Amino acid sequence: MDRKKFIKSVGLAAAGVFAAPYILPTGRLFAASGARKVNHVVFLLYAGGVRNLESVHMVDGNLMPNLLSGNAAISNDIVNSIDPLPPSVLGQPLQNFGTLFKEFRYKEGPTGHYNGHTVALTGNYVDVDLNIKESPRKPTIFEYYRKHNSPQQTALNSWWVANTLGPYPALNYSSDVNYGAKYGANFMAPTSLISPAGFDVLGNPRNFTSNELGAMYNIRDFSDQTFRKSFVDGSAGVTNTDNEANLLQQFISQSYADAQSGLYNDPWSAGSSMNNDMYNVFFAEKIIQQFKPELLVVNMQDVDVAHFNFSSYANNLRKADYAAAHLWSVIQATPGMANDTVLIIAPEHGRNLNTNTSIDGNGRLALDHTAPVDLITGDQTAREIFCMVLGPPSVVKQGQVINTLYGESIEIAPMIANLLGFDTNIPGGKLKPYNLCEMGAAFI
Amino acid sequence: MISTLLSCSKEKDVIYDVNAVNVDDNSIDKSRSKTTSEFISIAYADLFGTTISQSDLLKLNTVYTAFGDKKLIEDRIIKNFLNNSNVNVPVAYDVDTSAFVNAAYKKFYNRSANAFELYYVKEQIRLNANLQPIVLYYGLMTSDEYRYY
Numbered sequence: 001m002d003r004k005k006f007i008k009s010v011g012l013a014a015a016g017v018f019a020a021p022y023i024l025p026t027g028r029l030f031a032a033s034g035a036r037k038v039n040h041v042v043f044l045l046y047a048g049g050v051r052n053l054e055s056v057h058m059v060d061g062n063l064m065p066n067l068l069s070g071n072a073a074i075s076n077d078i079v080n081s082i083d084p085l086p087p088s089v090l091g092q093p094l095q096n097f098g099t100l101f102k103e104f105r106y107k108e109g110p111t112g113h114y115n116g117h118t119v120a121l122t123g124n125y126v127d128v129d130l131n132i133k134e135s136p137r138k139p140t141i142f143e144y145y146r147k148h149n150s151p152q153q154t155a156l157n158s159w160w161v162a163n164t165l166g167p168y169p170a171l172n173y174s175s176d177v178n179y180g181a182k183y184g185a186n187f188m189a190p191t192s193l194i195s196p197a198g199f200d201v202l203g204n205p206r207n208f209t210s211n212e213l214g215a216m217y218n219i220r221d222f223s224d225q226t227f228r229k230s231f232v233d234g235s236a237g238v239t240n241t242d243n244e245a246n247l248l249q250q251f252i253s254q255s256y257a258d259a260q261s262g263l264y265n266d267p268w269s270a271g272s273s274m275n276n277d278m279y280n281v282f283f284a285e286k287i288i289q290q291f292k293p294e295l296l297v298v299n300m301q302d303v304d305v306a307h308f309n310f311s312s313y314a315n316n317l318r319k320a321d322y323a324a325a326h327l328w329s330v331i332q333a334t335p336g337m338a339n340d341t342v343l344i345i346a347p348e349h350g351r352n353l354n355t356n357t358s359i360d361g362n363g364r365l366a367l368d369h370t371a372p373v374d375l376i377t378g379d380q381t382a383r384e385i386f387c388m389v390l391g392p393p394s395v396v397k398q399g400q401v402i403n404t405l406y407g408e409s410i411e412i413a414p415m416i417a418n419l420l421g422f423d424t425n426i427p428g429g430k431l432k433p434y435n436l437c438e439m440g441a442a443f444i
Numbered sequence: 445m446i447s448t449l450l451s452c453s454k455e456k457d458v459i460y461d462v463n464a465v466n467v468d469d470n471s472i473d474k475s476r477s478k479t480t481s482e483f484i485s486i487a488y489a490d491l492f493g494t495t496i497s498q499s500d501l502l503k504l505n506t507v508y509t510a511f512g513d514k515k516l517i518e519d520r521i522i523k524n525f526l527n528n529s530n531v532n533v534p535v536a537y538d539v540d541t542s543a544f545v546n547a548a549y550k551k552f553y554n555r556s557a558n559a560f561e562l563y564y565v566k567e568q569i570r571l572n573a574n575l576q577p578i579v580l581y582y583g584l585m586t587s588d589e590y591r592y593y
Contacts, residue, residue, distance in 0.1 A: 155513070165509050172512050187512030197503040198510070205523035208579065215575040218568055219583030226561065227474075227589040235477060236591075237514040245516045252511075252520070 036421035037395045037443065040294050040341040042284075043416065044327060045120060047277060047320035048113065048301030049369045049382070050347040054317060056102045056386045063317045066325035067094045067345070067388060074314075077362045081311035083273040085322050089329040094345075097328070098390035099400040099442035106349045106409045111371045111382040113301065114167045116348025116409070121160075121171055121297065123413025123431040128373060132167040136174045139430065141413045142185035143173055145295050148417075148425035153294060156244045158185035159287055161298040163280035165189050168299075172238060184238035185295070186248070190283030191276055194255045194264070203256040251290055255283075268326060275316060277302040281323040285330040292336045294420060298327075299348075306351060310364035328390060342391035342419050344412060353381035385409070389442040395419075396442055411437040474592035480508050482593075484521065487585060490551055491525050493532050515586075522585050526578055534577045541566050544577075552584045554593070 053059045061074035066088050074082060108125040109115055114132045119125055122138045130136075139147075142158045162168040173184030192198065208216065224230070232239045240248060258264055267282055268274060277300035284298040300320045306313030324345055332338045355365030371382040387407055389396055414431040417423035423434050434440065478486065484504045488496035496504075504521060511517045525531060538544045545565045549557040557565065568575050584590060 160512070165506070169509055169512065184512065189510040192506055192510035198507045201500060201503045202507055202517075202520050202524055204527055205520055206527035206578075206582075208523075208582070209574070211574040212576070212579045215568070215572045216579050216583040216586075218572070219565065219575070219580060220587045222561075222564055222568075223584060223587040223589055227587065227592075229474070229588055229592065231477065231588045231591040232515060235514070238512045240513050240516060245513065245519075248513065248516055249520065 034418065034421040034424040037419045038340050038342050038391060039420075040292070040331075040337050041296075041344065041416045041419050042288070042327070042331060042341060043120070043295075043297040043344045043412065044281075044324055044346075045117065045297065045299035046324065046345050046347050047299075047317065048304035048347075049111075049116075049306065049349055049351050050303055050317060050320075050385065051351040051367065051381065052102070052384045052386060053353075053381075054314060055347075056100070060314060063314055064321035065093065065318075066090060066321045068100075069093045069095055078311045078314050078364065081360075081362060082315050082318055084271075085273055085319065086269050088322075088325055090325050094325060094328055094390055095388060095401065096399050098343075098388060098396045098398060099402065101387040101389075101402050101407045101439070101442070103403065103405045104346060104385050104387040104407045104409070105405065106383045106385055108373075108375065110373055111349040111369045113304070113348060117168065117171055117299065119409050120346070120348055120412055122174070123410050125410060133170075134175060135170045135180075137176065139174045139176045139179040139183075140171065140185070141297075141416050142295065143176070143179035143183035144413070144417055144426050144431075145420060145422065146183035146185075147179060149294075149420060149422040150425065154244055155184065155186045155238050155240050156247070156291055157294045159284075159291070159293050159296040159298075160185045160187045161280060161284045161287065161296065162187070162189045163191065163276055163299055163301050165192055181232075181236070181238055185297075186238055186240070188283070188287070190255075190286075191279050193252070194259055194283065199256050199259065202252070203260070205253075247291075251286075255286065268322075270322075273319065275302050275319050277316065277320055278323045278326075281327050285327060288330060288337060289334055292334065295416065306367045307356070308358045308366050309360040310355075310366050311360045311362045313367070339392045342389065342396060344387065344389055344415070346387040346409070346412060347385045348409075350382045350384045352379045354379050387412070387439070389415075389439070395444055397444060400442070402441060406441065407438040411439040415439045474589065477592050480505060483518065483591065484508070487522060487525060487590075490585070491531050491533065491581070492528075518591075519586050522582060526582060533581055537569060537577060541569055545569075548580060548584060552581075553589050 054063055056068065058070060058072045060078060061072040062068055062070045063074060106116065109119065110128055115126050115130055118130060118136045121140045122136050123141065124138045142160065145158055146153060160172040169187055169189065172187040173179065173181050266274060268278065270278065280300060281298060284296060287293065287296065300323065302316040303313050303320060305316060328343055331341050331343060349369055351367040351369045356368050358366035369382040371380045372378040410432050414423055414434050414437055417426060418434045481501065484501060485496050508517055542562060545562055546557050549555060
């Protein structure tokens with residue numbers, strides 16, 4: 001190849017790789033590897049195993065009036081178990097702001113909570129050998145985002161907000177050697193951290209002056225250089241820059257101060273109806289207002305009381321519905337995220353058609369979620385879920401309802417990657433290709 | 445027969461002309477990171493001279509798990525310890541700064557400071573009035589070496 005030909009071919013290749021930067025309507029500039037549809041995605045894992053029968057099919061009435069259109073009355077035998085909630089914060093049901101997939105599916109693998117969370121966050125089904133004491137083996141959507149988004153973003157832009165501890169803290173990054181903690185999301189379990197017990201041990205730190213901090217950094221940096229082994233390379237979890245760690249410290253301090261001053265006692269005027277799920281979403285909203293993350297995943301799991309008490313399941317389903325609407329209203333009231341955010345709402349899995357033997361005070365039998373992994377035998381209803389995609393009218397089809405079998409759990413991760421414009425940077429074979437995702441039907 | 449001969453050979457007395465040396469472990473080749481409970485318990489013992497209560501250990505383990513950036517949360521744990529009225533931190537340096545620094549290294553790193561470390565830290569103490577003992581403790585306890593044993 002002569003020099004002229006070489007330059008020409010390199011130039012063409014470069015043109016293919018480095019498409020010109022473009023400016024979104026919001027004024028932000030991106031190096032265009034994939035076109036961004038929005039600058040923020042919030043994914044609400046809803047809400048601990050929800051059966052389509054009680055949600056989108058409304059067999060006990062409309063238990064989710066903030067999400068779903070319809071005035072079907074709640075069944076007489078359980079209506080007295082439904083706690084009062086404040087009026088909706090929205091003028092119309094959420095489904096009007098986007099697309100509802102009524103027959104979404106969790107197609108493969110065990111229908112356990114950690115399995116369901118892992119599938120949703122990694123975009124890959126898991127098998128029965130999933131270890132709940134370890135991070136997922138395949139990269140999470142947080143790692144794909146932080147590694148492949150251009151320009152690369154810090155952990156302050158990606159959050160995993162869990163309503164409980166147990167195995168869930170492990171979901172902010174995987175054990176994949178090419179990804180891992182370096183690309184992980186900030187994780188917080190707010191109701192454990194911003195709690196009376198948390199305040200007891202973290203709420204009263206010594207405040208050092210900037211001069212004292214300067215002196216301290218001299219000593220610490222000197223020690224770290226001498227030691228030549230970094231804790232962050234080991235098991236220190238996700239790492240924030242010093243400046244961002246300071247912002248996070250201030251956020252935690254402010255949260256304790258607000259809690260101490262009573263601001264968190266009844267933040268939604270829901271009284272004793274405020275449950276753990278609602279508090280978790282409330283704190284996710286605080287993170288949204290403070291940091292305006294590009295990617296935030298928050299979960300709810302209180303409906304899992306369905307294992308023992310069907311009526312409480314219905315009650316918590318309605319609370320989750322209220323929390324989802326509240327979350328959307330805060331997104332739309334947050335400058336920088338309003339009209340530039342897609343909210344995805346989907347349960348991690350469903351629940352069985354057949355009841356177990358636990359009976360509640362209303363005579364209702366309880367529900368487990370145990371679909372056999374052979375996909376054939378037994379009760380497969382726990383694979384039936386819904387998915388709602390909400391966003392600006394220029395991005396998401398408004399008021400669309402898809403009643404047929406459409407979309408599956410492993411499409412959510414590639415969908416997020418596509419929305420934020422980095423799907424084409426992810427190596428092939430790791431996620432279901434976006435163009436094969438039926439969820440794409442939600443978008444303009 | 446050969447082995448018998450060898451076993452019977454007289455051992456020679458050999459005297460090496462060297463000075464007596466301190467055999468403290470001066471190594472910084474620590475490879476094992478402390479577990480969460482170890483980190484919290486050891487930090488508490490180092491600062492309060494007593495064992496942490498089970499209820500406080502449980503609370504600290506919970507909040508430790510509830511946040512993803514472990515360096516950040518450890519920093520906050522140490523700052524809360526240092527703000528406790530019962531904390532055992534000298535308010536001023538001893539006249540013998542070398543002894544103080546060495547004692548701090550032994551307390552937190554389980555080894556003596558080497559000559560370079562001793563020189564550097566003493567110079568920082570001499571030159572920077574902001575480096576009070578509590579600030580020195582804070583720096584050493586949030587360093588990478590304190591996280592290992």
